[in-house]
Amino acid sequence: MPKKILRVLYTLLSLGIPGLGQAALGDVRRGIYIFLGAFILAGLSVFTAAQRARFPEQVYGLSAAALLRLGLASLVIFLVVRWVYTMLTRRLAQDEFTQRIAEGLFVALVVVLFSLVGPSLIQRLLPEEALKQLYTTLLLGMAVVLAWLWWWNARDAWNLAGQQETNWNGFIALVMVGTVILGTRIVGIDLPKAIREYRETGRILGDILWPWRAAFDYKATELRATAKIQAPCPPGSTPPPVNEPTEEGPWVVVEPTCGELSTRDEKGKLTYGTLLHIRGGGFVPGKKVKIKWENPIGNEFTPRGLGPTEIRVGPDGTFTSELYIPDVVIPTFAKGPQIHKLHVVQPGALKFTGKLSREMKLALQAMLESIMIGLMATFAGMLFAVPLSFLAARNLMFTLRTSPQGLVGGVLGLAAGGWVGWQASQRVALWLGGLEKAPVAVAFFGFLLVGGGALLGFRLLGWALDRLSQHLPGWANAAIRYGGFALIGAAMGWPLGLGYAHGILGIVWDPEEVAAAAGDIARIGAGLGALAWGYLAYRWGNSGFVPIGQWVYTVTRLILNVVRSIEPLIWGLVGVIWVGLGPFAGFIALTIHTIAALGKLYSEAIESIHPGPIEAIQSTGANRLQTIMFAVLPQVLPHFTAFSLYRWDINVRMSTVIGLVGGGGIGFLLIQWIRQVQYEHAGLAVWLIAITVSTLDFISASVRKRLV
Amino acid sequence: MLRVEHLTKVYENGTVALRDVSFTVEEGEFLVIIGLSGSGKSTLLRCINRLIEPTEGRIIWNDIDITALDEAGLRRVRREIGFVFQEFNLVERLPVILNVLAGRLGYVNPWWSVLYYFPKGEHQRALAALETVGLADKAHNRASDLSGGQKQRVGIARAIIQEPKLLLADEPVASLDPVLAHSIMGYLERLNQEKGVTILCSLHYLDLVQRYATRVIGLREGRIVYEGTREDIRRMTDEEFKQIYGEEAQRLGG
Numbered sequence: 019m020p021k022k023i024l025r026v027l028y029t030l031l032s033l034g035i036p037g038l039g040q041a042a043l044g045d046v047r048r049g050i051y052i053f054l055g056a057f058i059l060a061g062l063s064v065f066t067a068a069q070r071a072r073f074p075e076q077v078y079g080l081s082a083a084a085l086l087r088l089g090l091a092s093l094v095i096f097l098v099v100r101w102v103y104t105m106l107t108r109r110l111a112q113d114e115f116t117q118r119i120a121e122g123l124f125v126a127l128v129v130v131l132f133s134l135v136g137p138s139l140i141q142r143l144l145p146e147e148a149l150k151q152l153y154t155t156l157l158l159g160m161a162v163v164l165a166w167l168w169w170w171n172a173r174d175a176w177n178l179a180g181q182q183e184t185n186w187n188g189f190i191a192l193v194m195v196g197t198v199i200l201g202t203r204i205v206g207i208d209l210p211k212a213i214r215e216y217r218e219t220g221r222i223l224g225d226i227l228w229p230w231r232a233a234f235d236y237k238a239t240e241l242r243a244t245a246k247i248q249a250p251c252p253p254g255s256t257p258p259p260v261n262e263p264t265e266e267g268p269w270v271v272v273e274p275t276c277g278e279l280s281t282r283d284e285k286g287k288l289t290y291g292t293l294l295h296i297r298g299g300g301f302v303p304g305k306k307v308k309i310k311w312e313n314p315i316g317n318e319f320t321p322r323g324l325g326p327t328e329i330r331v332g333p334d335g336t337f338t339s340e341l342y343i344p345d346v347v348i349p350t351f352a353k354g355p356q357i358h359k360l361h362v363v364q365p366g367a368l369k370f371t372g373k374l375s376r377e378m379k380l381a382l383q384a385m386l387e388s389i390m391i392g393l394m395a396t397f398a399g400m401l402f403a404v405p406l407s408f409l410a411a412r413n414l415m416f417t418l419r420t421s422p423q424g425l426v427g428g429v430l431g432l433a434a435g436g437w438v439g440w441q442a443s444q445r446v447a448l449w450l451g452g453l454e455k456a457p458v459a460v461a462f463f464g465f466l467l468v469g470g471g472a473l474l475g476f477r478l479l480g481w482a483l484d485r486l487s488q489h490l491p492g493w494a495n496a497a498i499r500y501g502g503f504a505l506i507g508a509a510m511g512w513p514l515g516l517g518y519a520h521g522i523l524g525i526v527w528d529p530e531e532v533a534a535a536a537g538d539i540a541r542i543g544a545g546l547g548a549l550a551w552g553y554l555a556y557r558w559g560n561s562g563f564v565p566i567g568q569w570v571y572t573v574t575r576l577i578l579n580v581v582r583s584i585e586p587l588i589w590g591l592v593g594v595i596w597v598g599l600g601p602f603a604g605f606i607a608l609t610i611h612t613i614a615a616l617g618k619l620y621s622e623a624i625e626s627i628h629p630g631p632i633e634a635i636q637s638t639g640a641n642r643l644q645t646i647m648f649a650v651l652p653q654v655l656p657h658f659t660a661f662s663l664y665r666w667d668i669n670v671r672m673s674t675v676i677g678l679v680g681g682g683g684i685g686f687l688l689i690q691w692i693r694q695v696q697y698e699h700a701g702l703a704v705w706l707i708a709i710t711v712s713t714l715d716f717i718s719a720s721v722r723k724r725l726v
Numbered sequence: 727m728l729r730v731e732h733l734t735k736v737y738e739n740g741t742v743a744l745r746d747v748s749f750t751v752e753e754g755e756f757l758v759i760i761g762l763s764g765s766g767k768s769t770l771l772r773c774i775n776r777l778i779e780p781t782e783g784r785i786i787w788n789d790i791d792i793t794a795l796d797e798a799g800l801r802r803v804r805r806e807i808g809f810v811f812q813e814f815n816l817v818e819r820l821p822v823i824l825n826v827l828a829g830r831l832g833y834v835n836p837w838w839s840v841l842y843y844f845p846k847g848e849h850q851r852a853l854a855a856l857e858t859v860g861l862a863d864k865a866h867n868r869a870s871d872l873s874g875g876q877k878q879r880v881g882i883a884r885a886i887i888q889e890p891k892l893l894l895a896d897e898p899v900a901s902l903d904p905v906l907a908h909s910i911m912g913y914l915e916r917l918n919q920e921k922g923v924t925i926l927c928s929l930h931y932l933d934l935v936q937r938y939a940t941r942v943i944g945l946r947e948g949r950i951v952y953e954g955t956r957e958d959i960r961r962m963t964d965e966e967f968k969q970i971y972g973e974e975a976q977r978l979g980g
Contacts, residue, residue, distance in 0.1 A: 485796065630815035633777050634881075638888055639805030639832020641797075647840040648828050652819040 025179040032175035036168065039175030048178075052171050055189065059167070059196040063160040066203050092165035099128060100169075163196040222697045229701025233378040239366040241301055243270040247294065247358045249343055251276035255355050268300040270362045280324065280345040288323070291343040294360070299336035301364045306330050307337060312359040313346045331364070377699045381687060385706045388683035391604045392670035398605075399612025399669075400662050406613065407620030408646065410574040414624060418567025420480060422555060423495055425564045426502025427483025428476045433509075435475020439468040499555045507551025508544035515543020574617075581614035586672045590679040604681025608669050616665055623657035624650060660725045663718040670714055674707045727752055728774070728892065728924065733783035735769050735948075743769040745948040747783070751926060751941075756918045758935050759928040760952075761945035762971055767928035770945065771894045774926070775807045776800055787892065805832025808885030808923075810895040810914075814877040818870035822861065822880055825869050826852040829887035855883040859913060875906040882913050893917060895927040899934070907931070911938050935959055944970035 032039030036056040041049030103124050170192060174184040201207075246258040257276030263269050277292025301307055309327045312318045320327050325341035341360070348356065374382075408414055420428065443464040450456045450463070487495050519539040558564060589610045593603030631649040640648065677685025684703050691700040728751040735744040743766045751757050759767050772778040774785055776792060785792040792803055808829075816825050827844050830851070834844060844852075856862045859879035864872065869880065878898060885893055895914060899907035915938055917923045929935050935942055936959050944952030951969050954962075 628815075630811060630813050631817045633772075634809065634811060634815035634884070635817075635828055635831065637775050637777060637804055637807065637809035637894075638829050638884070639801040639803075640828070641801060641831075641836055643840050644831045644836055647842070648820070648824075648831065649817060652817050655819070 025176060028179040029172050029176045033168065033172045036171040039172075040178055043175070043178050045178065048174075052174070052189065055193045056164070056167050056171065059160070059193065059200070060164055062200050063164070063196075066200060089161050089165050089168070092161050093168060096162075096165055096169060159199040160196060163192055163199065167192045167196070225697035226701035226704055229698045229705060232698040233375055233702055235371045235373040235375050236368040237371050239369050241268045241307075241364040241366065243268040243298060243300070243362045245270050245272040245296075245360045246275065247272060247343065247360055248276045248355050249279050249291070249346075249358055250355060251278060251292070252355060258357065263297075263299055266300070268298065268362065268364070270296060270298040270360070272296050272360055277343050279343050279348075282345045288345065290324070291345075294341050294343060296339045296341060296360070296362070297336070298331075298338075298362050299334075301331045301335050301337070301362075302366070303331055303333050303335050305364060307362050307364045309339065309341060310361040310363055311344050311346075312361060314348075314352070314356040314358060318361065377691075377696075378702060381684060381699070381702050381706055384677075384682075384684040384687045384703075385710060387601050388673040388677070388685070388707075389670055389710065391601050391608060391673040391676070391681075391683050392666060395605050395608030395612050395669050395673070396662060396666040398609045399616050399665065400658075402609075402613045403616035403620055404658070406574060406578070406617040407624060408650075409570055410578060410617055410621035411624035412571060412621075413627075413629065414646075414650070415567035415571035416565070418565075418570070419563040420566050421484050421487060422499045422503070422558050422562060422564055423487035424480045424484035425566060426498055426506070428480030428566075429506050430483075430502065431475030431477070431479025432472045433475070434479070435470075436468055436472035438475070439471025442471070443467040499558075500552060503551040503555035504548040507547035507549065509547070510551075511543040511545065511547020512540050513543075514547070515540035518543065575621075578614045578617045578621075581610060582618060584611075586611040586676060587679055590676045590681040594680045599680040599682070601682030604673055604676035604683055607676055607681055608672055611672075612665055612669060615668075616661060619661040619665075620654070620658055623654045623661065626657075627653040656725045660722040663722055663725075667711075667714050667718040671711050674711070727788065728926075729784075729786040730770075730774070731784045731786065733770070733773060733785065734781050735766075735773060735778065736781045743948050744773070744780075747945075747948070747950055749943055749950060749953070751924060753924055754918070754922045756915070756925045756927070756938060756940045758939035758942050759926065759945060760930075760932070760935060760942060760970060761928075765945040766948040767945055768896050769948075771809075771896050771926060771928060774892075774894060775804050775809060777809075801832055805888055806891050808888050808890035808893040810878070810881050810885050810893065810898045812897040812900045814874075814881045814901075816869040816872075816877055816880055816884075818868070820869060821866050822856070822869055822872070823849070823852055823865040825880055826855055826865075826883045826887055829855075829884040832888070851887055852883070855887045856880075858886060859883045874902055875909070878902060878906075878910050879913070882910070886917065890923055892924045892926070895925065897928050897930060900930055904931075907934060908937075914938070932959065946970055946972070 028039040028043055030039075031042055032052075035053065037049035037051070037053035039049075040046075040052060106120070106124075167189070170184075170188050174189075177184045245261050248255065248257045251257065251274075255276070257274070260273060260275055261269060261271045263271060273295050274292065277294065280291040281289045283289070296309070298307065306328050309321065309325075309329070310318050311321045321341065321344040324344055326339055327341075329337045329339050331337050343358075346358065443460075443466075446463045446467065447453065447460045450459050453460050483498065487498065490498075516536060516539070519536040586607050589607035590604060591607075592610075593606035596606060597603050627650060631653065632645060635645045635649040673681075673683045673685070674688075675685045677683045677687070678689050680686065684707060688700055688703040688707075691697075691703065730750070731748050733744050733747040734742075736742050747766075747770060759770065761767050769778055773780045774787075774792070776795075780793055783793070787803070787807075790799075790803060792800070795803060817828070824842060827848060830844065830848050831839055834848060838844070853862060853865060856865055859882055861876060861879055861883070864876065864880075869877065872880065878901075881898075893914070898914070899910050902910065911934060914925055914927065918925050927938075929939075936956060939956050939959070942952070942954050942956070942959055943950055946969070952966060
């Protein structure tokens with residue numbers, strides 16, 4: 019029977035390498051899926067197991083071998099069990115339903131058996147040192163899954179060779195179970211630990227959940243009486259006078275007022291000093307008083323093991339007690355008689371003063387700071403995002419085209435105008451007194467002159483060359499095109515070449531070689547750039563249009579997307595490096611992120627407007643700016659407002675955490691209090707954040723609903 | 727006089743909207759373009775003021791080659807060509823008066839106008855234009871508060887205030903009911919007869935064509951397949967009708 023032999027052969031192929039049999043049978047895709055599934059799961063198991071070891075590279079081989087052994091053992095066990103199972107169910111079950119039930123029960127039985135026998139089985143199968151390094155539970159689970167996968171794969175090959183369908187569900191379920199087991203291990207999910215240690219969290223969580231006690235100041239209303247005692251008591255010294263009972267308020271009388279300290283030897287054995295007799299009165303009847311000792315340098319403590327320290331006051335407000343003078347360590351330079359104090363303290367209720375605590379005031383102040391950071395960042399972001407969003411709107415930019423000659427003129431004008439602007443700004447800066455003296459004015463005029471010059475040059479020369487090209491013969495236009503494009507390409511290639519020479523690709527050169535070769539490499543770069551742009555010039559021809567708007571759109575979008583994908587917390591680090599710790603850094607971080615996020619949202623709002631009004635306004639002879647003001651802006655304004663509000667909402671939320679990296683606001687206080695283990699104060703901050711954010715969320719949501 | 731010579735428009739997706747269209751419109755004519763949806767009527771009208779860039783051919787208006795103009799020149803020509811749209815294309819969130827004043831954007835100081843400031847004279851002109859279309863009392867309502875017919879009248883006022891020599895109307899009544907249609911077409915007719923504005927209008931209903939057109943051209947799949955006067959429309963044979971509207975089309979009434 020050669021057919022049967024072939025079937026066995028394919029199955030063996032799959033047993034050797036999962037999926038090979040299927041692939042050989044012609045179903046390459048199925049084979050690849052199975053192989054990848056098994057390979058990735060097995061690889062991850064080995065990797066995860068080995069990661070626990072100190073020297074992973076030593077363990078890879080070991081754990082792989084161990085895993086293989088385990089897998090084979092599991093397979094054998096599984097086959098035997100499976101055989102028993104089929105024998106059993108065939109006898110037992112008649113209809114499908116009973117069979118399903120039996121199947122389920124059997125699986126449960128196997129799982130229970132495995133978890134009971136498994137660990138000892140592993141000890142038999144694995145060498146001692148490997149066992150130490152492997153996470154046994156994981157390995158056990160994974161071994162079962164992998165063995166099962168192997169078996170499924172072999173059976174699949176067997177079925178496929180016999181032209182029968184196997185259900186994919188088994189494979190998918192196995193891969194998922196394996197992934198969950200591995201994920202549990204990699205994430206470090208440890209349920210027993212979570213259950214064991216929840217109580218500790220409860221205490222802290224309580225502080226955070228209800229921190230309002232810390233929001234106010236309280237006055238302690240305690241009754242306190244003090245007696246002075248001298249120790250030691252050398253003859254001839256004058257001890258402090260004995261107190262007299264008073265009519266008003268608490269009093270305490272201690273006798274004698276002079277005595278010897280208790281002492282403790284090296285082994286910790288205590289020798290009692292003088293016994294003090296204590297009488298007191300004028301306290302609240304029926305409640306306890308506490309005895310406290312204050313040493314000569316002013317430290318108060320409760321003496322232990324020298325007499326009662328908590329005494330119940332009698333119905334007439336008096337009490338009596340006794341106490342040995344405690345063992346107070348006196349430094350050698352302070353030998354001689356010292357005055358100690360004995361306090362009798364009766365704590366009363368805390369009295370609510372109605373004043374906010376210092377921490378609450380701080381938190382409120384910081385919260386205000388956070389809201390302001392969010393607000394200012396939103397304003398500043400809007401300012402920059404509005405013009406940018408017009409550059410990133412597909413429908414506005416894609417109509418912007420120019421002739422190749424116009425592009426050449428524009429780029430030349432851009433460079434020339436920028437250069438003239440730069441020169442002018444240098445003069446202006448000198449006249450203003452330099453960057454140090456008038457930073458804002460210098461920067462402002464610098465941007466204005468360079469940007470304005472570049473823009474003006476771009477418009478003027480672009481327009482001039484575009485007009486000129488209509489009156490020039492074809493060969494002259496071609497000359498402008500090729501020459502100009504080559505120049506642009508060279509200008510772009512030059513810095514790339516130079517950068518390559520200086521190792522922007524991570525190639526480290528000998529500095530001397532760089533100095534010698536940089537010029538050549540830059541020239542090569544320029545040449546390559548010129549060639550590339552020369553090809554563009556060839557492709558577009560004289561009459562072709564350069565989609566310059568599309569370029570601007572693509573570049574703007576790219577920048578916005580990159581900036582947006584970097585979280586504000588990371589921009590916060592940049593801000594802190596730039597302007598130092600504080601709310602200004604947070605403001606910078608949020609502004610940068612807001613520009614990118616709002617720029618994208620705004621531009622999408624612009625893209626979704628009706629094109630009709632644009633056509634209508636254009637056909638009245640309006641220019642580009644008029645068209646934007648009349649046809650675009652009225653349509654997008656409600657959306658802009660809604661997005662800005664939404665962003666303010668986000669910014670306030672972000673500003674509460676920007677302080678974590680030093681960006682000011684309430685986050686700064688929060689992280690400080692958490693690190694000082696002042697959970698009650700941290701709770702105050704958390705509550706303030708929650709209240710503010712949810713209020714703002716509600717307000718902005720209801721306003722937005724009315725807008726759009 | 728408007729001369730369209732060998733006009734061809736191929737869209738970027740390869741659709742050929744106009745194929746070698748040539749015709750002439752004399753000063754003061756009321757030319758109606760008929761044809762099925764997608765026959766190229768809208769494209770033709772939009773090519774004339776270059777809302778859509780023609781692929782080939784020339785459009786010459788009073789000896790100016792519109793297709794060769796640069797942006798500034800195009801704006802100067804556009805301000806003398808009114809355009810009335812099927813969907814009115816008002817700026818819904820702006821008041822009616824600003825929608826009408828927008829018609830003067832090509833004439834006024836552009837820097838002032840972007841701040842929505844127009845000189846007093848322009849305001850009076852706009853109110854007069856609104857008076858003409860009977861909407862003077864709605865001047866300060868938001869455009870979105872108006873009904874369809876009112877919106878189209880504002881659209882016409884916006885065109886009137888341009889003091890156009892040529893008016894392009896792209897199915898100006900297709901979104902309105904028949905009674906309103908006659909009132910709107912009446913405004914166009916008055917512009918044509920009283921101020922001598924040349925009108926190019928695309929229309930759906932043949933009864934409207936017979937009532938208002940001085941001359942008719944028929945477009946089918948981007949080609950001119952019919953040319954005739956108002957009387958020719960009345961005498962139009964079934965064969966001619968099918969030439970414009972296709973074999974499956976049925977003639978109803980008129």
